[in-house]
Amino acid sequence: MNPIFWKARNSLALKVILSTVILSLGVVWITGSALNSRLSSGIREVNLNSAIAEARSTIFTADYRFLLAQGEKDSIVQKVVDDVISSATTITSNENTREVVFLRSPSNTMIKNYEIASNFLDPVSIPQSLSERVRKSNDTVWQYTTMRYSLGASVSGLAVGQKVQIPGAGQYEMYIVFSLANEEKTLNLIESYLLIAGIILLILITLITWVVVRQVVKPVREAARIATEFTSGDFRQRMKVYSQDEISTLGRAFNEMAESLEKQIARLENLSRVQQRFVSDVSHELRTPLTTLRMASEVIAESRDSFDPTVARSTELLVAQLDRFERLLEDLLEVSRFDAEVAVLEAVDFDIVQLVNRCAEDLALVANERKTQIYVKSAEPIIMIKADIRRVERILRNLMANAIDHAEEVQIDVQIQASERDVAIGIRDYGVGLDEGALTRVFDRFWRADPSRARTRGGTGLGLSIALEDARLHNGELEAWGRPGRGAHFVVTLPRKTWDSIDSRLIPLEPEDYRV
């Protein structure tokens, strides 16, 4: 595409100026050509009329003199012809010349020949068609022609002719040929003046349009700039309103919108602060008594050997439930942090293979209890990533714990794949699996795959939901696959650098071992 058109699409000013110039070019062109043709035809008509009148009187005079010379000697007649030519021919310094041509009519068979043309004008300058018309008519006849001189010069001209009788020589055609060089010059001059006037007019129109467009576009540009800054977070930006025109109306409308947005944002920010404050307070208020409770329960539990069996068992339950309560509290606080959008990433460089292995080792005991094992397989021995290690560890633990819960005494396979930009971890179990309905709800808070199944590990029901939030906080993704009775597959994909986005799925969600 033409670059100027491409630019015009992006600039209002250029667009308006360009279309104004194109339209005015059309208008100036049409007006100019109309003016030019009217002027030139007027000038031609005036010249033509005066030329014909002049020719008529010249030819009439010549005719009269020939009549007077009737019966004279040839030398007298010759003198009359010369006189006629010299009086009809003007030799002036300017080019407004007149030439005279005598042609013998073809029907004339007399011996004496007076055919002549003044000033070396070539008789071919008289068009054949004009000669024919002269022969047929008794009046003067005219036609535009080109005057050719035997010396080579040629100018446009007008030939006016009539039949004359030369005494003792028969019928001749007498032509007066007017040079139109001056008229041509005048017309050319008019044409070039019109052209210059047109160009100046166009330039002026362009300048005026530019000035006008600037007046309109400047505030529009200003509005666009302010709107952009507003979008990028500077909510104090306002448009300047000077007058009462449409631009100012736009400005006022924009300012009102900005005002109301600023208020809304301030309100939301305040709400978020209140929420954050509340979370922090609840956290503090609950944790302190919980700490006391836990320490007290531990102190009691230490002497459990001296208790009778029911009290000893009750102590065990107390300790276990306090553990669970604490986990639930942690998860709830984390969820509320996500909801308040105050969760922050604390990215560090670490080896994710090492982290996966450590999580698997930590959970090996629990896995053993459930008669399953976790096998970790990595594509590379070391995969360094920059991420929030606490959150990544929590994702891995939640996914592994979930797999252990549903493994049904079959092994669990964990694989790690990495590309230049991304890293993916797939956790595959071959246990109860998930059906379609379960897949859509598996990341819902407090959702249970099968309400009749006991939550054996005392999970909080928030693990997968938090894992998903953690993955998304890294611009990563966590996806689940499952088939009833065929196990489940959870794949987490994370960018290797913080704030990058993931651009691939390194581990296909449908496991390679699964065939329908």
Add this chain to the structure above:
Amino acid sequence: MTLVMVVDDDQDLAEMLGIVLTGAGIDVDLVSRGDEVMDVFRNNPPDLVLLDVMLPGLDGIEVCKLIRAESMVPIVMLSAKGDTQDVVKGLEAGADDYMVKPFRHPSELIARIRTRLRRTNAEVLGLLTIGDLAIDVQAHQILRAGKQIALTRLEFDLLVALAKEPGRVFTRDALLSEVWGYRHSTDTRLVNVHVQRLRSKIEHDPEHPEIVVTIRGVGYKAGVMGGS
């Protein structure tokens, strides 16, 4: 007998901490207001301070700064929030370690306190050097050109750990287990903050450290001054 000062505004928790610590053979001084800490501290200097962040009167971070201004005593912060800002603020104010409530087990608390109290590196004899510093482990002194540099016990331990094995690159995890006694922790903030504090005391130009050198993506090692 070891004396630990427990500063917490929650009476029940303070009492419970007292019971647990006394049970472990540690004497306890209980303080419940931030603005009372310094008086008690000066009258009866403890071996370690267990300091809550949220306190009436004066907040824990300010108290921590006041104590650091006068003493190199180990300080362990107790935080109810896991929020980084508070933890980092506490560490920057001079705390050696922190524990987030609720603690897993009372034994964990006692283990932390013992780690901070024990005479680390007692097995190392004589003088160590790191950069242009001389370390007298026994006398617990750091000397540069004969002049002593005051370090907290933890900073001292951190420096000794690096100086003991000059060629070794310590990962943050390795330092956590060596210096803080954590089995496996991923909390690298502790290491980062303390390395910064240590550098501000011993480096000629903390922006371009030469004694404690960062190995990007791995950890830290003892630097060789003057190049080699």
